[in-house]
Amino acid sequence: MxxxxxxxxxxxxxxxxxxxxxxxxxxxxxxxxxxxxxxxxxxxxxxxxxxxxxxxxxxxxAKSKYPEHFAEAAEAEATATEIREYAPLLIPGLLQTPAYTRAVCRAYQPTAPDDVIEALVTARMERTQLLDDPTEPLLWVVLDEAALRRSTGGRQVMAEALDHVVALVRRNRIIVQVLPFESGAHAALEGAIKLMDFDNAPPLAYFEGVGMGRLEDDPSTVRYQRQTYDLLSACALPPQNSLALIESMAQDYAHEERH
Incomplete structure (x- = not known):
């Protein structure tokens, strides 16, 4: 071109x-x-x-293994040098385990055949290979406490999912902050935020709803979303406190599952 x-x-x-x-x-x-x-x-x-x-x-x-509304964002994600994401209700796809993803996909499509669900799980796990590189992309996630409290797939699945997040943090591969309930009202009450930066292209913001999504490159829009993300980060727990909370919740899920 x-x-x-x-x-x-x-x-x-x-x-x-x-x-x-x-x-x-x-x-x-x-x-x-x-x-x-x-x-x-x-x-x-x-x-x-x-x-x-x-x-x-x-x-x-145009052929893609991802849902149509997310295909363009997934391809952009694969070339990003920095990704910042606020997740209000779910652990983000790049941090998910197969069992957690399977529970999410089944909730989205309760009547879908198993092979359809497994294809979605495989595609999402392939996305997580971005984190196999030891340094790029930079991934900084603000997790709402609601995403940690919602028992997606059951307690065993949640214990495994949170242990996986902890392992990535302890490998110094990702930065995670938890936005606790006690923070009260915040700048992103209306939804998720995903920001992507690139070496040779302008930054992008991705907006997603139920069965729909779009990429936005308008500079003023991206700037506003970045400011919103910064405000969320300021309201969230510091990384070390966030790690301690996630580890504690993982242990609680595992203990409750055993008993």
């Missing part, structure tokens, strides 16, 4: 104007941070004179 744009003598901003998007959006398409959508593929072929190149290849690249 970059080659075709430069061959046409267009800057990212000029090409963006013809597609009715920002120049930064063009940069994200070129770097692979954003997924090519059919409507942009058609316009690119017309503007850049590439016959049906982008239309043909858009169909092949």
């Amino acid at each position: 970059r080659h075709a744009r430069e061959k046409s003598g267009l800057s990212q901003e000029e090409l963006g104007a013809r597609l009715f998007v920002s120049g930064s959006f063009i940069g994200q398409l070129e770097s692979g941070t954003r997924r090519m959508q059919p409507e942009y593929a058609r316009l690119l072929d017309d503007v850049l004179g590439t016959e049906d190149f982008f239309r043909r290849n858009c169909g092949a690249s």
